[in-house]
Amino acid sequence: MALIVQKYGGSSVADAESIKRVAKRIVDTRRAGHDVVVAVSAMGDTTDELLELASEVAPIPAPRELDMLLSSGERISMALLAMAIHSMGFEARSFTGSQAGMITDAHHGAARIVDVTPIRLREALDEGAIVIVAGFQGFNRDTRDITTLGRGGSDTTAVALAAALDADVCEIYSDVDGIFTADPRVVPKARKLEVISSEEMLELAANGAKVLYIRAVEYARRHGVLIHARSTFSSTEGTLVVDEARREELSTLFPQLQGDHMEEPVVAGVATDLSQAKITILGVPDIPGKAAEIFKIVAKSGANVDMIVQNISAATTGRTDISFTLPKSDAALALRALAAEQDDVGFESLVHDDQIGKLSVVGAGMRSNSGVSATLFDALSAAGINIEMISTSEIRISVVLRGDDLAEAARAVHTAFGLDGEVDATVYAGTGR
Amino acid sequence: MALIVQKYGGSSVADAESIKRVAKRIVDTRRAGHDVVVAVSAMGDTTDELLELASEVAPIPAPRELDMLLSSGERISMALLAMAIHSMGFEARSFTGSQAGMITDAHHGAARIVDVTPIRLREALDEGAIVIVAGFQGFNRDTRDITTLGRGGSDTTAVALAAALDADVCEIYSDVDGIFTADPRVVPKARKLEVISSEEMLELAANGAKVLYIRAVEYARRHGVLIHARSTFSSTEGTLVVDEARREELSTLFPQLQGDHMEEPVVAGVATDLSQAKITILGVPDIPGKAAEIFKIVAKSGANVDMIVQNISAATTGRTDISFTLPKSDAALALRALAAEQDDVGFESLVHDDQIGKLSVVGAGMRSNSGVSATLFDALSAAGINIEMISTSEIRISVVLRGDDLAEAARAVHTAFGLDGEVDATVYAGTGR
Structure with missing residues (x-):
């Protein structure tokens, strides 16, 4: 039995049908005997719609209030996801960034995670519940205000939770099958990689590859988190993003990490x-x-x-x-x-x-x-x-x-x-x- | 200088234009030298839309998650309202039910207020800020979960805040001018009342009058809160709902309470x-x-x-x-x-x-x-x-x-x-x- 963190982006939870599909996927992971913690983004275009509303009421929205506003998006998706899982007969509990102990600095709109204290998440896991956490958001201890993490925030939430909970893997779901040798829209003969080192992934992400956010990859590398980038829409294995130093150790759990990788291109x-x-x-x-x-x-x-x-x-x-x-x-x-x-x-x-x-x-x-x-x-x-x-x-x-x-x-x-x-x-x- | 609590319902903040109109009204009250605390409902039909979404993902939504979901509605409206006020050059801060210290029992969907500890609101008021609070919601201390107060919840939030902060008046805004001698749609010759006693208001509300929720009137009566029911769309004075025992004492602030009311019909x-x-x-x-x-x-x-x-x-x-x-x-x-x-x-x-x-x-x-x-x-x-x-x-x-x-x-x-x-x-x- 492993502890698996999963992250689902906005397009994976864009409507009721998608939410139910994701719920089923989470339940399947639980059925396979694993503990599951899920970080979820706001539904589809919710964040953009909220930004549009904000710009209608205030030319330059107050940053504290903008974070309060935007953080409601994940609140909606996470509650719906928890309900959907619940109605499949599994215990699920949703937590906001602050309830999950996602502590950040006070930089509204682009807050940095300074600590993760997932006390309530551990309690919920110990009680057998599936845990759903609002991505993209945290809170600052000094101001006691809600913050958001900025672009790619939900990926970072997932990786930070995986690090704090010592998860076996952090699965980041999107609408592509994994990391490719090139963008398949540009290079049709691009191949999906089974494994990539985190330092290579960092360089690719910094230079235009869009499947993973560089910030999340950096966080994963610093904390030794194994990322599995994969598709919401298929059950194919995606790409493991692994720190070379941990490759050996992780290969018992993930056979694709075994073997002499000195032969690689x-x-x-x-x-x-x-x-x-x-x-x-x-x-x-x-x-x-x-x-x-x-x-x-x-x-x-x-x-x-x-x-x-x-x-x-x-x-x-x-x-x-x-x-x-x-x-x-x-x-x-x-x-x-x-x-x-x-x-x-x-x-x-x-x-x-x-x-x-x-x-x-x-x-x-x-x-x-x-x-x-x-x-x-x-x-x-x-x-x-x-x-x-x-x-x-x-x-x-x-x-x-x-x-x-x-x-x-x-x-x-x-x-x-x-x-x-x-x-x-x-x-x-x-x-x- | 008085402390005024104002409550705006969903139809008063249905879109960006309405929110700006309400913001202006709040700013005018502040400009008149008063401290202002606002309880606000979710925008227009937001709550119904969220309920619809919930029913799409789960036939019987888990009550804890339904409260988490619904509470996001006020989060959106309060943040937008605070931004709108901010952009008019006034300091405004929004607070969720739990940030505002609205402590309830654990009865999801129809929680009762058991205590109000508005520490952060007092701090914000002391710093000269206009305070915006999410109506309809609270949190339970034992489960540390978000709750909602049920029907008429935002009126009750406003009255409970007025009681806890010892406000001079709790203004409840709606799309009618106040309390009438009858429903003007039924009795065209109905007159607006300047003053009504809280016990009369309770009986009217319990027997079909819809301007105020009975629960809020009960709370106001128990805690000696003066309610002013008035219209968002005009500056006319509305109707004061007053406990007879406090009438004399309040008449210095509200001249319409003076005089021999034994002559009343x-x-x-x-x-x-x-x-x-x-x-x-x-x-x-x-x-x-x-x-x-x-x-x-x-x-x-x-x-x-x-x-x-x-x-x-x-x-x-x-x-x-x-x-x-x-x-x-x-x-x-x-x-x-x-x-x-x-x-x-x-x-x-x-x-x-x-x-x-x-x-x-x-x-x-x-x-x-x-x-x-x-x-x-x-x-x-x-x-x-x-x-x-x-x-x-x-x-x-x-x-x-x-x-x-x-x-x-x-x-x-x-x-x-x-x-x-x-x-x-x-x-x-x-x-x-």
Whole structure:
């Protein structure tokens, strides 16, 4: 008998029928002899509808009240889910974030979990009940106010509960079958991975893969939580996201973790991202401290910078160009802030480009294998695709390309690294989160 | 500067526009220098929609989970209302039932308030904030679970808050202008009352008047809370519902309470009620203990009996007939229970009649004035209306008539007691709760 935490997103509980389907799935897990704790998101578009209502009554809603408002969404879904389970003859109890002991800081709208004290959940489990917890929400001990965790909050709730309760696995359900070697909508020959290391998953999530939120993966890694990413709509095994250090230990429970994984491909997957824009600052005086000055301005504007590239200075002018990428939605902030400081910084002009795409190859095997960048550049070159920027980490290489080239590039690179499967992934995977 | 508790029902906060209108009203009260605590219901039909969802996922929803579900409705409206006030430049904070210290027993769906510990509300008031509290809900200390108060719960929340905070007045807003001498839809010449005693209000509410819930009036009376029933849609003064014992003391704050009220009419108002049915049990053996036997059966069925009339036994048969009224919705329960025990009780047959109407005249002056029943019976007789049952209390006389005659009877009685106003009430009163 194991303790299993399951997380169901908004699309899995969008209406009464879906809720009953999820309830049945939970009951099946209980019938198999396991203790079950469920973190659930608000139904379908509830959160967006509540945000819309808020914007109708107040141009800038008070953050404390916005959290109070939004937290009602999970309250509805969790109570309905508990009722549905109850009416199948199983004891189920729902708990709000604060009842579940999800303690956060006081940062409304993007609160961080500081402690989890699941006393009432343990009591309920000891009494044989299935536990349903509102995802996405917590409460702050000092202000005694309700908080919400922000984007991907319910995934984080599930992982935090799994860590606090020392669960055997945290199953994160969505409408896709697991983690793929690439987005099946972009690369039809993408394969589902049985296992991926948490550090690889982090890089994929940070570079455009959307099945898991990076924050939840980080939390899982820090607390040694095994994630199982799988589909609400099928009983197929999904993908295990495992910390390499715990792989051996966990393999008694999960046979797919056994075996010599040193034989695995160097590259685990290819991530694609069309959500970024590029800003180029032309004619920056090539003197020490200019880059620091620029990125201090950008940081103060609230924009999140991803890649940065500085060209070699032309000796004749004493000036250089600096390019960086950032989320499209942050571009206006950064441009406005930079333009306001143009005279102080002394650059010549700003160029904004939102037609870029980013492709990343990720693999823990890169550490011990050379030639990965050569293979990547060869594949792109053979496909006639131009590279605009390059950045690397220990287990990742990312390139910026024209957005229009991104899909073709991803397919070429996927093939070049031997990742292609035999069947089109689109046949059995969903088409979005 | 006074402390004012205000209660707004679902129709007052049905959409974003209504919420902004209510917010403005609250802000105006604050601007006038008062501390304000608001109890608010769920928006429009939210509660019914949530009940519908519940019935879709579970035929008989678990009571604990149903309360968890329903309590989200007020959470939405209170957060939106607080935001709306906030965006008008005033500090506002919303609190759930449990945050507000609304402590109840564990009777899910119809919990009774056992204590109110509004510590956080006092803190917020001391800091100059407008306080918004979720109506209709509380929590139980032992189970630590959310409860709901049942029908009329938000009125009761408001009155309980007013009592616990020692508020100067509890304003209950609805879509009518106050308490009328009769339902203006039935009696167009009904007048709005400036003042009514709480004991009269209790009798009116118990006999069909719908502006205030009887439970809230009872709570107010027990705790000496002054209620002001008024309209969300106008700034006209409504009706003060006052405990006679406190009238003198309160008259410094509310001039309309001054003066010699011994001159007031004997009858305060006429209540009409079409929601009851009559069951007659024919041929009951006229021996001691039979009535007790019958009403034990009815009570056990869960039906709430209102009036009971036993005819004089016909000496020749040794049998008598017993009639009683009860809510139409309880009639099936009672009939089934009685039919099952027919042989044991030994009655001859059951007659069910759901075409009745009940008319009541209520007035504290009845205590010191004779002739009220004579005036009532004369008026009905002059209008050619037959009386089927009569019951009286210290300050009320009720008669059961044919339902089709009820409106005509109410107009005739209203005129006979000198209650008619000069203008049609329908012109300035709303047409329902």
